[in-house]
Amino acid sequence: MDLKFELNFIDDEVSAWYHKAELTEFKTESGGSVDINNKLVMRFLAPGRIEKGDITATFMPTWHEWFPSIEVDDIGDGVFEYKITLTPKTGDTFEHSLSKVHIGVNKSSEKAPVWSAFRDSFVAAADAEPSVEGELVVTCAFAPSGLEDAEMGLRWLRGSKSEPLSLTFGESKSFPLPAGTYQIHAESELKAKNGTLRSKVMLSDKEITVKKGQSTKLDIKFGSIERSSTVDVLLDIGEYPELRDEEIKMYFKEEKGSPNYFSLHSGDVQHIENLPPKGALIIHANDIRLNNKHYKFKDIPINLANDYHKVIFDKKILHVEDDSKADASLNITVLTEKSVNKFFTLNLIDEHNSEAPRQYRFSNVPAKNGDYKQTIQLAEGSYRVKSGSFVYEGVVYHIDVSPNPLRVASNAPARLEITVVEGANLFVKGFPKFLSFGGCADMVPSDVEDFVEARISSLFKYAGNDGAGDENVFLEREKEPTSRAIKLAQGVSAKLKDSTPVLPVMVSYTCNFSGGDAVGKLGNESAHKFSFANFIQALSMAEDEYHEKDHPVPAGFIVNPDFLGECQKHGFLPEQEVKVRKPLEEALSYHKGHPTHKVSKADIEIPDDITDTLKGYIKAVNWLARIIAPHVVIGWQVNLWGVASSSWIYGDTEYAEVYDPRGGGLKKLKMTINPQLAGELIAKYALYLGVFEDIKFTRKNGSPEVAEGADFMAVDRYEADDFTDRGYGNGYCYSPYEWDRLFEFCASLSRHLRKPVMPWQIPASHLATKMDNVARFSKDPSEPFEKQHWGSGGSYLMGHPEIGADANKIHDTLLAVKFTAHPEMGEDAKALFSRHKWDLSKPKYLDFPTYGIFHVQLGGGMTTGVVSTIGDPSDWMRKRLHDYRDMPVMFEPDKPANFS
The missing domain is CATH 2.60.40 (Immunoglobulin-like)
Incomplete structure (x- = not known):
């Protein structure tokens, strides 16, 4: 039976991230006392995550043992729909004793509403499901003649949840739905299974609101019949083993039309619809000349007649000739x-x-x-x-x-x-011996469950209080987030079923070039002193507090984003003067004598290798990491724009001035940049500055030692989801073609460094299909479109077979986004996605090890990654990462997925 109850919210300032609700005075709807025998069921909306530990129940006068269960749906914008059930132990009942249920929620973000905004969504029932449902009544017209067996393809969407609506042509049907607002999506056309007949689908509404206890109507009608022809082309040349892996280039051509090209491997089928109802068509496959044999395919002509045709290119169509003009050994x-x-x-x-x-x-x-x-x-x-x-x-x-x-x-x-x-x-300490993934942490309670769901191998967080080196202050220990990030990683690891270690990675600035003014930043001795000291503190916290047998690599560090890129753009030489030794000595002295958190390893002399130069500065950062925290793993970072700009990602680009470090010098030249050359130039510059050079030094006891250079290089394209104004407005909206070029750049970078690379802050957002709930386009960050954080990075990495190789399967709202600030991107997204061939049918990460890529870090402070509180909150990427861990890409395929 449905219940009445008192509902109070506690949204206090102390618990800004943790809001509470209390349900008391449970009564029947007529106001009488209630006897709960089997269960209490509550349903409501909440602005964040609720776990079993967030729920308590109070009983008066008799205490009862009880058990909670939680069912949750993500409905978007950081709001979740919950069904929580409390049951007594077997053989017991709650009787009249339940006096209060206390529930806490971990808010999804600062911008999420306070919980009291959802007061009207709360309902409860004793020993039954509470009544929250209304009714959707769908009236479907009769199907046009010939389309009676067609599939309707109607769905409702609410946030990340979507379900089909099964209909019968010519009838009305009702569907019970919980109260709320729903998007209604249908295939744009009703079509015959063979594609030869089609009719437009017309909905009376694309958004409906269901109210509790009320009916909402939706009508579906169909347009006039349109006729066409359909052809399936099958390539079946498996009887020729030498051709099994060949990509056969093909085309189909109407009598007076231009060729339409496609490619097939043996066993593949090309499905071609919307051909004219009448006319002549030719299917052609290019010849192949391989190992002195000439394989010739006959053309296949088709007379189109508003029908379905299946054509097979097999040994009957294939003629093999000797092509033995060969006489050279x-x-x-x-x-x-x-x-x-x-x-x-x-x-x-x-x-x-x-x-x-x-x-x-x-x-x-x-x-x-x-x-x-x-x-x-x-x-x-x-x-x-x-x-x-x-x-x-x-x-x-x-x-x-x-x-x-x-x-x-x-x-x-x-x-x-x-x-x-x-x-x-590719065996980088602290990371697994397979291609692995990590994500940006938001440092909120729901991070743990999100990371566990995705089965990540690392997480990253910016070090310090301001995230940029805290260059004006010796940071108080409690303001340094390294310990909290490490504890978060350990908490995630403890909840993973296989208890695999999760590596915390701190992004640490000792010199912040992200805001420009490279010359001024390099010359600021005071800033160097404070940032060196704060870097030392983060390193010592990781090493001294968390290095142990079960955590042989306590943390990782990515140092100084944008630093190398700005230096290369400015053409800074390794010998450029930078005051390093004095601020470094002052930073070490601060920690040697600090009364409460003295760093014993700071009592050491600075090596002669560390000079007052740009190269000396880079060596100083590496040396600190190796001396203060010898068990951490460290990488530097480079940017696509280090050569001049990142415009080359859209196509080979000529620049008037590029610094060329090849040959051990630095020359300013006019150059055309492609991914391979960009990777080589940036790699050679990093080597030129000594990023991976060893540092010789002598300990106080006289023993000579060597501190190694960096372990890896992180690569940053730009932290923004493609279909947000931060992305396309700044020249960072990619089709799969641009992602290909990015990872070709990574391969070249690794090739010339001879070091492993980590793509970092890669957006995990995915493309919307026509069946997704896409808001009306707006640049306004407060509007729903920007909040949905659509993008192509996740689709590229993990594969998106629903889109495959067809740009027309991408939602029209995305394709219509105009590009006004960066002409190299094209007029709009449709042009960007149409000017090159691509295919998202399979994941692209499969080749990453051969590119020198050992790990991929996803997301950023405002960009979709793994956690639900940043960017797209849906579980699209988490599900795919979870499944990936069942069959990861191994660096040693014959060995188990253990950690280094």
């Missing part, structure tokens, strides 16, 4: 820095014939020193040689080819020299 010489028990593949492509280039594929080339004569001979031509990197025992190996292109003359021996170069070691 090939010898491959392999030179390795380190021979490994691994084989790789070389592909040779003569691209002078663009439709059917002659190709050769040599598999199982050993990664060992030696000469390897090939049994297949080559035809005369000029061949581009392709081969990817590979990972062996956690180390990335890169394959360099010379000459490239390879020019082959008739009846003359040819030679390729292959150099196998050892690159990054």
